Amino acid sequence: MLPCHIVFEIYSSLWDWVERLSRQPPSTLAIYVYEQRTESGASFFDPEGKDGGPELCIHNPGRDSRSVRPVDDARVLTKLVTLSHEVGHATSWHTNADDAWPDYSAASTHYIQVRTMLALQRFGIECTEPMRVAAAAVVAELTERERDVIWREENRAWEIGERLLRERGFGDWEAFEERRAPQLRSYAIMLGRVKYEPCDFTALS
Numbered sequence: 001m002l003p004c005h006i007v008f009e010i011y012s013s014l015w016d017w018v019e020r021l022s023r024q025p026p027s028t029l030a031i032y033v034y035e036q037r038t039e040s041g042a043s044f045f046d047p048e049g050k051d052g053g054p055e056l057c058i059h060n061p062g063r064d065s066r067s068v069r070p071v072d073d074a075r076v077l078t079k080l081v082t083l084s085h086e087v088g089h090a091t092s093w094h095t096n097a098d099d100a101w102p103d104y105s106a107a108s109t110h111y112i113q114v115r116t117m118l119a120l121q122r123f124g125i126e127c128t129e130p131m132r133v134a135a136a137a138v139v140a141e142l143t144e145r146e147r148d149v150i151w152r153e154e155n156r157a158w159e160i161g162e163r164l165l166r167e168r169g170f171g172d173w174e175a176f177e178e179r180r181a182p183q184l185r186s187y188a189i190m191l192g193r194v195k196y197e198p199c200d201f202t203a204l205s
């Protein structure tokens with residue numbers, strides 16, 4: 001378990017990283033960074049978010065107003081792992097290393113549907129038959145290509161996040177995996193990569 005002040009330092013360093021990203025070419029747009037309460041409870045990176053510009057938001061149940069600094073408590077570790085993933089998306093978008101973002105953006109409408117389902121899971125809403133049908137419908141609407149770009153981007157964001165954390169001396173990979181594994185698992189379910197089982201939803205948080 002990393003000391004809280006180290007976790008806090010890494011957390012702050014990641015915010016600094018993404019803020020610096022937003023000032024580098026070729027991007028001429030600011031990356032909006034927030035720590036705030038979001039209706040769905042989700043944290044996200046959206047290249048076409050607030051005012052049409054990229055937006056990175058870390059959900060914080062205790063906050064309503066914009067902030068780029070965390071509260072210094074036990075939640076910071078969880079928030080750090082989440083932030084590393086979202087910064088991974090922001091970095092991926094900014095560098096567009098393998099030219100994947102145009103395709104990924106094209107899949108965004110369907111992606112939002114997937115994300116909405118994932119948000120429902122996070123609240124631990126009991127999996128009902130209508131929900132199973134809705135989940136199947138989302139999967140059915142996604143093309144194989146869309147599923148592939150979403151899956152690759154989700155993995156890429158975790159890989160970049162892991163690298164950024166490692167470079168900053170992070171070492172609590174158990175906490176990292178506790179967050180990464182269920183998130184990827186839920187994507188695997190929603191993208192039809194693993195067989196859907198109702199009990200899978202109750203295990204997610």
Ligand SMILES: [Zn+2]
Pocket residue numbers: 085089154157
């Ligand atoms: Zn993601």
